[in-house]
Amino acid sequence: MxxxxxxxxxxxxxxxxxxxxxxxxxxxxxxxxxxxxxxxxxxxxxxxxxxxxxxxxxxxxxxxxxxxxxxxxxxxxxxxxxxxxxxxxxxxxxxxxxxxxxxxxxxxxxxxxxxxxxxxxxxxxxxxxxxxEAGRYAPGDILLLMPHCLQNSKCDRRLTYDINNCVRCGKCPLAGLLELHDKYGVNLAIATGGTIARRIVVQLRPRLIIAVACYRDLSSGIQDTYPLPVYGVLNERPHGPCLDTTVSLPTVEKMLDRFIDPTKAKDGRTVSTGQAAQA
Missing domain, CATH: 1.20.140 (Butyryl-CoA Dehydrogenase, subunit A; domain 3)
Structure with a gap:
Protein backbone atom coordinates (compact mmCIF):
# COMPACT_ATOMS: atom_id res chain seq x y z
CA MET A 1 0.00 0.00 0.00
CA GLU A 133 7.11 25.18 18.42
CA ALA A 134 10.47 24.76 16.68
CA GLY A 135 12.68 27.61 15.60
CA ARG A 136 15.64 27.58 13.22
CA TYR A 137 18.83 25.67 13.89
CA ALA A 138 22.37 25.27 12.67
CA PRO A 139 22.64 22.39 10.18
CA GLY A 140 24.73 20.41 12.65
CA ASP A 141 21.82 20.47 15.10
CA ILE A 142 19.46 18.79 12.61
CA LEU A 143 19.40 15.06 11.92
CA LEU A 144 17.92 13.42 8.85
CA LEU A 145 17.07 9.93 10.10
CA MET A 146 16.27 7.44 7.34
CA PRO A 147 15.04 3.81 7.34
CA HIS A 148 17.19 1.14 5.70
CA CYS A 149 14.29 0.10 3.46
CA LEU A 150 14.98 3.16 1.27
CA GLN A 151 17.98 1.31 -0.16
CA ASN A 152 17.30 -0.62 -3.35
CA SER A 153 16.83 -4.28 -2.43
CA LYS A 154 19.10 -5.38 -5.31
CA CYS A 155 21.97 -3.14 -4.21
CA ASP A 156 24.96 -5.03 -2.76
CA ARG A 157 26.43 -1.97 -1.04
CA ARG A 158 26.49 -2.12 2.75
CA LEU A 159 24.94 1.25 3.43
CA THR A 160 23.52 0.52 6.87
CA TYR A 161 27.11 0.27 8.10
CA ASP A 162 28.51 3.23 6.18
CA ILE A 163 26.21 5.38 4.06
CA ASN A 164 29.25 6.81 2.30
CA ASN A 165 29.55 3.48 0.47
CA CYS A 166 26.68 4.69 -1.70
CA VAL A 167 27.80 5.21 -5.33
CA ARG A 168 24.82 7.52 -5.94
CA CYS A 169 23.53 5.56 -8.92
CA GLY A 170 20.07 7.10 -8.52
CA LYS A 171 18.20 3.80 -8.23
CA CYS A 172 16.98 4.71 -4.74
CA PRO A 173 16.33 7.96 -2.83
CA LEU A 174 19.59 7.76 -0.88
CA ALA A 175 21.51 9.49 -3.67
CA GLY A 176 19.15 12.45 -3.46
CA LEU A 177 19.37 12.49 0.34
CA LEU A 178 23.17 12.56 0.15
CA GLU A 179 22.89 15.50 -2.22
CA LEU A 180 20.70 17.29 0.31
CA HIS A 181 23.32 16.55 2.97
CA ASP A 182 26.04 18.01 0.75
CA LYS A 183 23.93 21.05 -0.05
CA TYR A 184 22.75 21.90 3.48
CA GLY A 185 25.36 20.25 5.72
CA VAL A 186 22.87 18.47 7.98
CA ASN A 187 23.56 15.17 9.70
CA LEU A 188 22.35 12.10 7.79
CA ALA A 189 22.00 8.61 9.18
CA ILE A 190 20.34 5.29 8.33
CA ALA A 191 18.88 3.17 11.12
CA THR A 192 17.99 -0.49 10.89
CA GLY A 193 15.62 -0.30 13.85
CA GLY A 194 14.49 1.60 16.92
CA THR A 195 17.48 0.62 19.08
CA ILE A 196 20.01 1.84 16.52
CA ALA A 197 17.97 4.99 15.93
CA ARG A 198 18.04 5.82 19.65
CA ARG A 199 21.80 5.18 19.73
CA ILE A 200 22.36 7.59 16.85
CA VAL A 201 20.24 10.24 18.55
CA VAL A 202 22.17 9.85 21.82
CA GLN A 203 25.47 10.09 19.95
CA LEU A 204 24.64 13.18 17.88
CA ARG A 205 22.33 14.95 20.33
CA PRO A 206 20.45 16.89 17.64
CA ARG A 207 18.02 19.64 18.50
CA LEU A 208 15.56 18.56 15.82
CA ILE A 209 14.99 15.39 13.80
CA ILE A 210 13.40 15.04 10.39
CA ALA A 211 12.52 11.36 10.30
CA VAL A 212 11.31 9.25 7.39
CA ALA A 213 9.52 5.99 8.15
CA CYS A 214 6.20 4.18 8.05
CA TYR A 215 3.44 5.34 10.38
CA ARG A 216 4.24 2.69 13.01
CA ASP A 217 7.93 3.55 13.29
CA LEU A 218 7.25 7.29 13.15
CA SER A 219 4.68 7.12 15.96
CA SER A 220 6.94 5.07 18.23
CA GLY A 221 9.95 7.23 17.38
CA ILE A 222 8.11 10.45 18.22
CA GLN A 223 7.12 8.93 21.56
CA ASP A 224 10.60 7.59 22.34
CA THR A 225 12.47 10.83 21.62
CA TYR A 226 10.18 13.30 23.43
CA PRO A 227 10.85 16.13 24.35
CA LEU A 228 13.10 16.29 21.27
CA PRO A 229 10.96 17.58 18.37
CA VAL A 230 10.56 15.10 15.51
CA TYR A 231 9.00 16.10 12.21
CA GLY A 232 7.72 12.95 10.55
CA VAL A 233 7.67 12.32 6.80
CA LEU A 234 5.82 9.19 5.75
CA ASN A 235 7.66 7.02 3.29
CA GLU A 236 5.99 5.81 0.12
CA ARG A 237 5.57 2.06 -0.28
CA PRO A 238 4.84 1.15 -3.90
CA HIS A 239 6.07 -2.43 -3.30
CA GLY A 240 4.59 -2.86 0.17
CA PRO A 241 6.14 -2.28 3.60
CA CYS A 242 9.90 -2.52 4.16
CA LEU A 243 10.79 -3.15 0.49
CA ASP A 244 12.19 -0.57 -1.92
CA THR A 245 10.35 2.28 -0.25
CA THR A 246 10.88 5.86 -1.34
CA VAL A 247 10.36 9.38 -0.05
CA SER A 248 9.46 12.75 -1.51
CA LEU A 249 12.78 14.61 -1.68
CA PRO A 250 11.04 17.98 -2.29
CA THR A 251 9.15 17.48 0.97
CA VAL A 252 12.37 16.78 2.88
CA GLU A 253 14.07 19.78 1.30
CA LYS A 254 11.10 22.01 2.10
CA MET A 255 11.43 21.06 5.76
CA LEU A 256 15.18 21.72 5.68
CA ASP A 257 14.47 25.20 4.31
CA ARG A 258 11.96 25.69 7.13
CA PHE A 259 14.20 24.58 10.01
CA ILE A 260 17.72 25.61 8.97
CA ASP A 261 19.09 28.95 10.11
CA PRO A 262 20.56 30.43 6.91
CA THR A 263 23.12 32.41 8.90
CA LYS A 264 24.79 29.27 10.30
CA ALA A 265 27.66 27.45 8.64
CA LYS A 266 27.10 24.07 7.03
CA ASP A 267 28.70 21.90 9.70
CA GLY A 268 26.77 18.62 9.46
CA ARG A 269 28.20 15.20 8.70
CA THR A 270 26.99 11.78 7.63
CA VAL A 271 27.00 8.98 10.14
CA SER A 272 25.96 5.36 9.93
CA THR A 273 24.82 2.65 12.29
CA GLY A 274 28.29 1.14 12.32
CA GLN A 275 29.97 4.44 13.09
CA ALA A 276 27.43 5.19 15.81
CA ALA A 277 27.99 1.80 17.40
CA GLN A 278 31.72 2.32 17.52
CA ALA A 279 31.54 5.86 18.94
Whole structure:
Protein backbone atom coordinates (compact mmCIF):
# COMPACT_ATOMS: atom_id res chain seq x y z
CA MET A 1 0.00 0.00 0.00
CA UNK A 2 1.36 3.38 -0.95
CA UNK A 3 1.13 6.17 1.54
CA UNK A 4 1.92 9.74 0.54
CA UNK A 5 3.58 12.25 2.75
CA UNK A 6 1.39 14.64 4.77
CA UNK A 7 2.37 17.63 2.63
CA UNK A 8 1.52 15.79 -0.60
CA UNK A 9 -1.88 14.51 0.44
CA UNK A 10 -5.05 16.43 -0.40
CA UNK A 11 -5.98 19.12 2.08
CA UNK A 12 -9.30 17.34 2.71
CA UNK A 13 -7.39 14.23 3.85
CA UNK A 14 -5.24 16.24 6.25
CA UNK A 15 -8.33 18.01 7.61
CA UNK A 16 -10.11 14.67 8.07
CA UNK A 17 -7.16 13.31 10.03
CA UNK A 18 -7.08 16.34 12.29
CA UNK A 19 -10.84 16.11 12.84
CA UNK A 20 -10.39 12.48 13.88
CA UNK A 21 -7.63 13.49 16.27
CA UNK A 22 -9.63 16.35 17.79
CA UNK A 23 -12.72 14.14 18.11
CA UNK A 24 -10.87 11.34 19.88
CA UNK A 25 -8.93 13.67 22.14
CA UNK A 26 -12.20 15.42 23.10
CA UNK A 27 -13.74 12.09 24.08
CA UNK A 28 -10.56 11.13 25.96
CA UNK A 29 -10.67 14.39 27.92
CA UNK A 30 -14.35 13.80 28.76
CA UNK A 31 -13.60 10.25 29.94
CA UNK A 32 -10.77 11.47 32.18
CA UNK A 33 -12.99 14.13 33.73
CA UNK A 34 -15.77 11.58 34.36
CA UNK A 35 -13.32 9.17 36.00
CA UNK A 36 -11.95 11.94 38.20
CA UNK A 37 -15.50 12.87 39.16
CA UNK A 38 -16.23 9.27 40.13
CA UNK A 39 -13.21 9.31 42.40
CA UNK A 40 -15.09 11.87 44.45
CA UNK A 41 -18.58 10.43 44.18
CA UNK A 42 -17.76 6.82 45.07
CA UNK A 43 -16.27 7.48 48.52
CA UNK A 44 -18.53 10.49 49.13
CA UNK A 45 -20.40 8.90 52.04
CA UNK A 46 -17.43 7.09 53.54
CA UNK A 47 -15.33 10.23 53.81
CA UNK A 48 -17.77 11.63 56.39
CA UNK A 49 -16.46 9.04 58.82
CA UNK A 50 -12.96 10.51 58.54
CA UNK A 51 -13.86 14.18 58.93
CA UNK A 52 -16.89 16.27 58.00
CA UNK A 53 -14.78 18.37 55.65
CA UNK A 54 -12.85 15.44 54.11
CA UNK A 55 -15.22 14.98 51.19
CA UNK A 56 -15.00 18.66 50.30
CA UNK A 57 -11.20 18.73 50.48
CA UNK A 58 -11.06 15.62 48.32
CA UNK A 59 -13.63 17.16 45.98
CA UNK A 60 -11.52 20.32 45.64
CA UNK A 61 -8.51 18.21 44.68
CA UNK A 62 -10.50 16.30 42.08
CA UNK A 63 -11.94 19.55 40.72
CA UNK A 64 -8.42 20.93 40.46
CA UNK A 65 -7.32 17.87 38.46
CA UNK A 66 -10.34 18.22 36.19
CA UNK A 67 -9.40 21.85 35.67
CA UNK A 68 -5.83 20.90 34.73
CA UNK A 69 -7.08 18.33 32.21
CA UNK A 70 -9.43 20.89 30.68
CA UNK A 71 -6.71 23.52 30.47
CA UNK A 72 -4.41 20.99 28.80
CA UNK A 73 -7.16 20.01 26.38
CA UNK A 74 -8.04 23.56 25.37
CA UNK A 75 -4.39 24.54 25.10
CA UNK A 76 -3.79 21.59 22.79
CA UNK A 77 -6.97 22.32 20.85
CA UNK A 78 -5.96 25.96 20.27
CA UNK A 79 -2.46 24.87 19.30
CA UNK A 80 -3.91 22.55 16.66
CA UNK A 81 -6.43 25.08 15.35
CA UNK A 82 -4.24 28.20 15.30
CA UNK A 83 -0.95 26.47 14.34
CA UNK A 84 0.83 29.14 16.35
CA UNK A 85 3.27 28.75 19.25
CA UNK A 86 1.43 29.05 22.53
CA UNK A 87 2.73 29.29 26.08
CA UNK A 88 3.56 25.75 27.20
CA UNK A 89 3.44 24.31 23.66
CA UNK A 90 6.03 21.65 24.51
CA UNK A 91 3.97 20.52 27.49
CA UNK A 92 0.89 20.25 25.28
CA UNK A 93 2.85 18.08 22.88
CA UNK A 94 4.04 15.98 25.82
CA UNK A 95 0.49 15.49 27.09
CA UNK A 96 -0.56 14.40 23.61
CA UNK A 97 2.23 11.83 23.44
CA UNK A 98 2.16 10.51 27.00
CA UNK A 99 -1.49 10.82 28.05
CA UNK A 100 -3.96 11.41 25.24
CA UNK A 101 -2.48 9.15 22.55
CA UNK A 102 -2.72 5.89 24.58
CA UNK A 103 -6.30 6.80 25.52
CA UNK A 104 -7.12 7.60 21.91
CA UNK A 105 -5.86 4.17 20.82
CA UNK A 106 -8.09 2.49 23.42
CA UNK A 107 -11.07 4.59 22.38
CA UNK A 108 -10.36 3.88 18.72
CA UNK A 109 -10.37 0.16 19.47
CA UNK A 110 -13.69 0.52 21.27
CA UNK A 111 -15.22 2.44 18.36
CA UNK A 112 -13.72 0.20 15.70
CA UNK A 113 -11.37 2.88 14.31
CA UNK A 114 -8.23 1.31 12.76
CA UNK A 115 -5.05 2.05 14.69
CA UNK A 116 -3.41 3.16 11.44
CA UNK A 117 -5.89 6.04 11.10
CA UNK A 118 -5.19 7.17 14.65
CA UNK A 119 -1.41 7.00 14.19
CA UNK A 120 -1.58 8.95 10.92
CA UNK A 121 -3.77 11.53 12.63
CA UNK A 122 -1.28 11.77 15.50
CA UNK A 123 1.68 12.25 13.13
CA UNK A 124 -0.15 15.00 11.25
CA UNK A 125 -0.99 16.89 14.45
CA UNK A 126 2.50 16.33 15.87
CA UNK A 127 4.01 17.88 12.74
CA UNK A 128 1.80 20.94 13.11
CA UNK A 129 2.87 21.33 16.75
CA UNK A 130 6.55 20.93 15.84
CA UNK A 131 6.20 23.55 13.11
CA UNK A 132 4.61 25.92 15.63
CA GLU A 133 7.11 25.18 18.42
CA ALA A 134 10.47 24.76 16.68
CA GLY A 135 12.68 27.61 15.60
CA ARG A 136 15.64 27.58 13.22
CA TYR A 137 18.83 25.67 13.89
CA ALA A 138 22.37 25.27 12.67
CA PRO A 139 22.64 22.39 10.18
CA GLY A 140 24.73 20.41 12.65
CA ASP A 141 21.82 20.47 15.10
CA ILE A 142 19.46 18.79 12.61
CA LEU A 143 19.40 15.06 11.92
CA LEU A 144 17.92 13.42 8.85
CA LEU A 145 17.07 9.93 10.10
CA MET A 146 16.27 7.44 7.34
CA PRO A 147 15.04 3.81 7.34
CA HIS A 148 17.19 1.14 5.70
CA CYS A 149 14.29 0.10 3.46
CA LEU A 150 14.98 3.16 1.27
CA GLN A 151 17.98 1.31 -0.16
CA ASN A 152 17.30 -0.62 -3.35
CA SER A 153 16.83 -4.28 -2.43
CA LYS A 154 19.10 -5.38 -5.31
CA CYS A 155 21.97 -3.14 -4.21
CA ASP A 156 24.96 -5.03 -2.76
CA ARG A 157 26.43 -1.97 -1.04
CA ARG A 158 26.49 -2.12 2.75
CA LEU A 159 24.94 1.25 3.43
CA THR A 160 23.52 0.52 6.87
CA TYR A 161 27.11 0.27 8.10
CA ASP A 162 28.51 3.23 6.18
CA ILE A 163 26.21 5.38 4.06
CA ASN A 164 29.25 6.81 2.30
CA ASN A 165 29.55 3.48 0.47
CA CYS A 166 26.68 4.69 -1.70
CA VAL A 167 27.80 5.21 -5.33
CA ARG A 168 24.82 7.52 -5.94
CA CYS A 169 23.53 5.56 -8.92
CA GLY A 170 20.07 7.10 -8.52
CA LYS A 171 18.20 3.80 -8.23
CA CYS A 172 16.98 4.71 -4.74
CA PRO A 173 16.33 7.96 -2.83
CA LEU A 174 19.59 7.76 -0.88
CA ALA A 175 21.51 9.49 -3.67
CA GLY A 176 19.15 12.45 -3.46
CA LEU A 177 19.37 12.49 0.34
CA LEU A 178 23.17 12.56 0.15
CA GLU A 179 22.89 15.50 -2.22
CA LEU A 180 20.70 17.29 0.31
CA HIS A 181 23.32 16.55 2.97
CA ASP A 182 26.04 18.01 0.75
CA LYS A 183 23.93 21.05 -0.05
CA TYR A 184 22.75 21.90 3.48
CA GLY A 185 25.36 20.25 5.72
CA VAL A 186 22.87 18.47 7.98
CA ASN A 187 23.56 15.17 9.70
CA LEU A 188 22.35 12.10 7.79
CA ALA A 189 22.00 8.61 9.18
CA ILE A 190 20.34 5.29 8.33
CA ALA A 191 18.88 3.17 11.12
CA THR A 192 17.99 -0.49 10.89
CA GLY A 193 15.62 -0.30 13.85
CA GLY A 194 14.49 1.60 16.92
CA THR A 195 17.48 0.62 19.08
CA ILE A 196 20.01 1.84 16.52
CA ALA A 197 17.97 4.99 15.93
CA ARG A 198 18.04 5.82 19.65
CA ARG A 199 21.80 5.18 19.73
CA ILE A 200 22.36 7.59 16.85
CA VAL A 201 20.24 10.24 18.55
CA VAL A 202 22.17 9.85 21.82
CA GLN A 203 25.47 10.09 19.95
CA LEU A 204 24.64 13.18 17.88
CA ARG A 205 22.33 14.95 20.33
CA PRO A 206 20.45 16.89 17.64
CA ARG A 207 18.02 19.64 18.50
CA LEU A 208 15.56 18.56 15.82
CA ILE A 209 14.99 15.39 13.80
CA ILE A 210 13.40 15.04 10.39
CA ALA A 211 12.52 11.36 10.30
CA VAL A 212 11.31 9.25 7.39
CA ALA A 213 9.52 5.99 8.15
CA CYS A 214 6.20 4.18 8.05
CA TYR A 215 3.44 5.34 10.38
CA ARG A 216 4.24 2.69 13.01
CA ASP A 217 7.93 3.55 13.29
CA LEU A 218 7.25 7.29 13.15
CA SER A 219 4.68 7.12 15.96
CA SER A 220 6.94 5.07 18.23
CA GLY A 221 9.95 7.23 17.38
CA ILE A 222 8.11 10.45 18.22
CA GLN A 223 7.12 8.93 21.56
CA ASP A 224 10.60 7.59 22.34
CA THR A 225 12.47 10.83 21.62
CA TYR A 226 10.18 13.30 23.43
CA PRO A 227 10.85 16.13 24.35
CA LEU A 228 13.10 16.29 21.27
CA PRO A 229 10.96 17.58 18.37
CA VAL A 230 10.56 15.10 15.51
CA TYR A 231 9.00 16.10 12.21
CA GLY A 232 7.72 12.95 10.55
CA VAL A 233 7.67 12.32 6.80
CA LEU A 234 5.82 9.19 5.75
CA ASN A 235 7.66 7.02 3.29
CA GLU A 236 5.99 5.81 0.12
CA ARG A 237 5.57 2.06 -0.28
CA PRO A 238 4.84 1.15 -3.90
CA HIS A 239 6.07 -2.43 -3.30
CA GLY A 240 4.59 -2.86 0.17
CA PRO A 241 6.14 -2.28 3.60
CA CYS A 242 9.90 -2.52 4.16
CA LEU A 243 10.79 -3.15 0.49
CA ASP A 244 12.19 -0.57 -1.92
CA THR A 245 10.35 2.28 -0.25
CA THR A 246 10.88 5.86 -1.34
CA VAL A 247 10.36 9.38 -0.05
CA SER A 248 9.46 12.75 -1.51
CA LEU A 249 12.78 14.61 -1.68
CA PRO A 250 11.04 17.98 -2.29
CA THR A 251 9.15 17.48 0.97
CA VAL A 252 12.37 16.78 2.88
CA GLU A 253 14.07 19.78 1.30
CA LYS A 254 11.10 22.01 2.10
CA MET A 255 11.43 21.06 5.76
CA LEU A 256 15.18 21.72 5.68
CA ASP A 257 14.47 25.20 4.31
CA ARG A 258 11.96 25.69 7.13
CA PHE A 259 14.20 24.58 10.01
CA ILE A 260 17.72 25.61 8.97
CA ASP A 261 19.09 28.95 10.11
CA PRO A 262 20.56 30.43 6.91
CA THR A 263 23.12 32.41 8.90
CA LYS A 264 24.79 29.27 10.30
CA ALA A 265 27.66 27.45 8.64
CA LYS A 266 27.10 24.07 7.03
CA ASP A 267 28.70 21.90 9.70
CA GLY A 268 26.77 18.62 9.46
CA ARG A 269 28.20 15.20 8.70
CA THR A 270 26.99 11.78 7.63
CA VAL A 271 27.00 8.98 10.14
CA SER A 272 25.96 5.36 9.93
CA THR A 273 24.82 2.65 12.29
CA GLY A 274 28.29 1.14 12.32
CA GLN A 275 29.97 4.44 13.09
CA ALA A 276 27.43 5.19 15.81
CA ALA A 277 27.99 1.80 17.40
CA GLN A 278 31.72 2.32 17.52
CA ALA A 279 31.54 5.86 18.94
Missing amino acids: QVGTPLEQPRSVRRARKRLFVGLISIACFVICVLLGLLWLVPYVGLDNIHPAAKWVFGALVLGLVGLVCVAYWGLFLNIVTKKPLLGARRFRGLTIKLFLPLMVLLGRAFGIPKEHIMLSFISVNNDMVLA
